[in-house]
Amino acid sequence: MGDFNVVLGAHERSRGARNPARPSQEFMAFLDEAHLHDMDTAGPQFTWVTRRSNHGYMAARLDRVLANDDFLDLWHSASATVLPCISSDHHPIILKLHETSEHVVRPFHFQYMWTTHPFFKQTVLNSWTQLTTASSPIQLVTQKLKRLKATLKNWNRVVFKNIYVEMEEASEALNAIQVEAALYGDTEDRLLTKIDCTVHLNTVMHQHQINSTQRNRL
Numbered sequence: 755m756g757d758f759n760v761v762l763g764a765h766e767r768s769r770g771a772r773n774p775a776r777p778s779q780e781f782m783a784f785l786d787e788a789h790l791h792d793m794d795t796a797g798p799q800f801t802w803v804t805r806r807s808n809h810g811y812m813a814a815r816l817d818r819v820l821a822n823d824d825f826l827d828l829w830h831s832a833s834a835t836v837l838p839c840i841s842s843d844h845h846p847i848i849l850k851l852h853e854t855s856e857h858v859v860r861p862f863h864f865q866y867m868w869t870t871h872p873f874f875k876q877t878v879l880n881s882w883t884q885l886t887t888a889s890s891p892i893q894l895v896t897q898k899l900k901r902l903k904a905t906l907k908n909w910n911r912v913v914f915k916n917i918y919v920e921m922e923e924a925s926e927a928l929n930a931i932q933v934e935a936a937l938y939g940d941t942e943d944r945l946l947t948k949i950d951c952t953v954h955l956n957t958v959m960h961q962h963q964i965n966s967t968q969r970n971r972l
Contacts, residue, residue: 757844758817761815762781785820793821795847817844840928865910868906928951
């Protein structure tokens with residue numbers, strides 16, 4: 755997965771955008787020889803966009819996800835999504851490896867990404883300071899921990915929801931305002947909306963990175 759700096763044909767570049775690297779035929783021959791498949795992606799069609807004064811708007815699909823048969827057999831529900839540009843002229847791509855079973859029961863794990871939310875500490879404090887019916891210090895701690903676990907599980911479902919869904923929604927919002935600005939020009943309202951959408955997407959992507967790092971360590 756990454757920037758291969760080549761397109762597979764004219765359909766992967768905008769009008770006026772030349773193939774910026776080696777001929778497409780060589781890249782296609784490489785894919786065939788290595789038995790790699792170019793995975794379909796959701797989101798924006800092009801992954802690289804630039805606006806040059808001499809050439810105007812140019813865009814191309816330079817970034818992609820390649821997978822072999824073994825990977826596709828193992829992760830047959832895997833999907834890739836092109837996210838909006840934030841600080842680069844390239845769109846980032848996120849690869850999601852979906853669970854094959856919908857009924858997997860997992861033990862409770864504290865999620866480090868929760869700590870990035872501004873209301874997390876208050877949520878924990880509100881749960882921990884509620885009265886209990888415990889008659890001993892051990893029962894007190896046990897009841898508080900049990901209640902906090904239930905509180906965090908519900909809070910994660912209601913507030914954090916699904917991190918992938920949140921990322922997709924944030925990406926769609928930013929991409930929509932970027933397209934609108936490209937078509938009709940930037941206004942003060944559109945600039946403020948782009949800033950808000952960019953900050954939100956950065957926050958969600960940071961949370962996803964924290965969550966992925968923790969999952970890899972488990």
